[in-house]
Amino acid sequence: MAEPDWVQHAIWWQVYPLGFVGAFPSDDPPGADQHRLRRVTAWLDHAQTLGASGVALGPVFASRSHGYDTTDHFRIDPRLGDDADFDDLVAQARSRGLRVLLDGVFNHVGLDFPAHRAALDGDEGARRWFRGRPGRFSSFEGHADLVALNHTNPAVADYVTEVMTHWLDRGADGWRLDAAYAVAPKIWTQVLPRVRAAHPDAWIVGEVIHGDYPQIVADAGFDAVTQYELWKGIWSSxxxxxxxxxxxxxxxxxxxxxxxxxxxxxxxxxxxRIASKLDNPAHVELALVLLMTVGGVPTIYAGDEFAFTGVKEDRAGGDDAVRPEFGAPPLPVDETGQQMFALHQFLIGLRRRHPWLHTARTEALSLDNRRYLYRCHAGDQELFVALNAGDEPFTVALPRRARILAGAGAPVEELVDEVTTPPHGWRILGPA
Known part of the structure; x- marks a missing residue:
């Protein structure tokens, strides 16, 4: 395992900047003179108070619409501002001990990408940046405005290397590689060693939805991939x-x-959003407990800490509901939102007090359809977690005496040989 040492303490707060600052969708898109990216900077105190150690940004580079149709990877999207706004965000994050993760869209580009325009005008060198022929270049998953790059072209690998290194030089700490599942691993073996030669502490995570995760990591040289299997297992179960x-x-x-x-x-x-995905609102707490007590690099999507709702739809504009604009902090939230924020703070704090959870394994101690007691452990460290998605109390014996650490209505600090978890509730227990 070759990830940078700092990642074992990483907990990300994720932001989709264009939506967050009201730049997209917008009937009147802002210009660079409005410096909208500084609205994200204004929320860094919130990220710190939440307990996050870094901010994972969605696309911030020049594009025509949603940010994934990039036109210039070396330019901050004018709807967000300019280089000075990015530099200020990085500086303000650093002053709070926060890392910055960027979203790299290198599988495809937008129609206004210079090489694409040149290819349409007959430039043979530019044509080789893409698969197919001018007017009929391959697109990404059928989206005609997302033109797929030709990753067998060494010039493309050189370009990706230059972009990644440029923004790491400017203060970023790592990259999320968008649609990494659509890119042959070979390009990453040409790019990432060169990037890491200049920035050995950069963290590289590939967006992968399904497949053989370990093989993909090994073949491409990523530090990590997105754990969609576990996400699905949590809400579906x-x-x-x-x-x-x-x-x-x-x-x-x-x-x-x-x-x-x-x-x-x-x-x-x-x-x-998880608060909309789950049929029973009480189960949002169980999902969060799972996220914070199993191995991994946890990421909280902005708004989930307030129990925001939002349904993604398979249509044009179908992402808008899950990518809302945020006002200036602090947001006025109802009691449910306040309680959810407090729970996030507590569970993030618990994870920070038990950094071994980063690589913790889990062991089922009691399991049926709606009741689950598992042990998360690393070396001689352990916690017990009880989840009850049923309508009746769940009482189960523990393998050894333990101390109740948390759970709604739980007798905290009590030493027990068995644990009773209320309907649709949870318990976390530690060493006696």
Missing amino acids: LNDGNFHELDWALRRHDGFLDSFVPQTFIGNHDVT
Whole structure:
């Protein structure tokens, strides 16, 4: 496992900047003179108070619409501002001890990307940047405005290397590689060693939805990939009353941890928010407890800490509901939002007090469809976690006496030989 040392303490707060600052969608897009990126900077105190150690940014580079149709990887999107705004964000993050992760869209580009325009005008060298022929270049997943790059062209690998190194030079700490599953691993073996030669402490995570995660990591040279399998196992098992699915996903997850530490999440800018995804609102707490007590690099999508709702739809504009504009901090939130924020703070604090959870494995001690007791452990460190998605109390014996650390209505600090978890509730226990 070759990830940078600092990643074992990483907990990301993820932001989709163009939506967050009201730049997209917008009937009247802002110009660079409005310096909208500084609205994200204004929220860094919030990220720090939450307990995050870094901010994971969505696309910030020049594009025509949603940020994934990049036109210039070396330019901050004018709707967000300019280089000075980015430099200020990095400086302000540093002053708070926060890292910065960038979103690298290198599988495809927008129609206004200079090489694409040149290719359409007959430039043969530019044509080789893309697959197919002018007017019929390959697109990304059928989106005609996203033109797929030709990753067999050494000029493309050189360009990606230059972009990644440029922004790491400017203060970024790592990259999320968008749609990494669509790029042959060979390009990354040409790019990442050169990037790491200049920035050995950079963290590189590939967006991968399905497939052989360990093999992808090994072939491409990533530090991590996005753990969509576990995300699906969490919400699906809670909705279906089938913790056997969750346990299967955790067994797979343990296997991944043998070779790399995945980026874990229960929400991001591409999926329905967890508070909308789960049929029972009480189960949002159970999902968060899972995220914070299993191995991985946890990521909190901005708004989930307030129990925001939002449904992703498969249509034009279908992402807008999960990518809302945020006002200036602090946001006025209801009691549910306040309680969810407090729970995030507590569980992030618990994870920080137990840094070994970064690579912790899980072991099922009691399992049925709606009740689950598992042990998370690393070396001689351990915690017990009880989840009850059923309508009746869940009482189960522990393998050894333990101290109750948390759980709604729990007798905290009490030493017990068995634990009772209320309906749709949870408990976390530590060493006696």
